[in-house]
Amino acid sequence: MNKVVNGADEAIRDIPDGATLMLGGFGLCGIPENCIAALVRKGVRQLTCISNNAGVDDFGIGLLLKQKQVKKMIASYVGENAEFERQLLSGELEVELIPQGTLATRCLAAGYGMPAVFTPAGVGTEVAEGKETRQFNGKAYLLEMAFEADFAIVKAWKADTEGNLVFRETARNFNPLMAMAGKITIAEVEELVPAGELNPDHVHTPGIYVHRVFRGTSFEKRIEQRTVRKKA
């Protein structure tokens, strides 16, 4: 079972038009930027993208939006992308906004083999419309379904050839959750090592969830809000 592929283009080779994709990352932090570039090159269209954010105009998922490759976006916060807002208001793009914890938990449920979860987020709001509500101990909860995604595309810091993944700092975010949730999971990493070189105690995502892995050739790691303090 060889999980190592040569690069992003090979990793995403069989993603068809109309596929449902999960893309890891929070803002531009920990996004699979090599695979996104390959999806733009491939020109695959009518995608449904599940991701916390929609990138910015010229980076991340914003690149797919600009080429009109996205049919539907499922996200929690999309405030940093003018092209996104334009396509949404003009009706070109279908958008489902869901609470961030619900997004995370619907990934978790998929990876844990559970069809649905109950969460209080969104009770009494428009998020609750059309959803089953149930009371537990006097408090209302919404039934939220596990996601079904054809492909999960994540970015990790390190991997071994077995597909075991290690994430770094807040670039972890949704990546391990989506890695568990895809029918086929693709991981792009900064460092790929032979099996045996990762400490098994330090692995965040067991390789059983990961089908394809490669070392990315280009990580720009763009910073969205550069905030600093002066040295005294």
Place this chain on the structure above:
Amino acid sequence: MSLTKEQIAQRIARELREGYYVNLGIGIPTLVANYIPVGMNVVLQSENGLLGMGPFPFEGEEDPDLINAGKQTITTVPGSVFFDSAMSFGMIRAGKVNLTVLGAMEVSERGDIANWKIPGKMVKGMGGAMDLVASARNIIVAMMHTNPRGESKLLPSCTLPLTGVGCVKKIVSDLAVLDITPAGFKLLERAPGVSVEEIQSKTAGKLLVEGEIPEIVFYD
């Protein structure tokens, strides 16, 4: 004189207690971190996956893998820990976070909050706000008392799409400190030089005024 954004943050910081785990939202709430009393151990939770958020990095030491929920570059502190987004909202949902501070466009006298959408105008999304307000036991809202047109943002009922229902416990605005009670907004303190009458005139929801209302005192 109405409070500045910094003074709103400074007043909210007085609600912090030793050992609190605190989630600070984007905007004025973020400024609360600048006023944590010296010597008090408060751990800041950033819902993108960090407990123990430190200050902004020194110039040249920014790390693209290390950001807060506002996507700003930050640092860790001794004892910090990273985790994924499901665990982050797991600890929020399970009530482990002691205090949540967030901004609002509108708050109702029943403690409903609206802060994620203006139909037809602005759709940015709720981010983590709906999860936070649905589960946090102690929610303080930092906000301006009126909108730029001078209209009250403290209402009998919210007019914008709701973020959460009956969840806000306290408001610190540029004019006043108020508790949300079953009977409405209860005025606790007023900004220095701001009269009860002015607060009354700028509060569209039901305002309870009992006895003398002290001015907010700033110690430094």
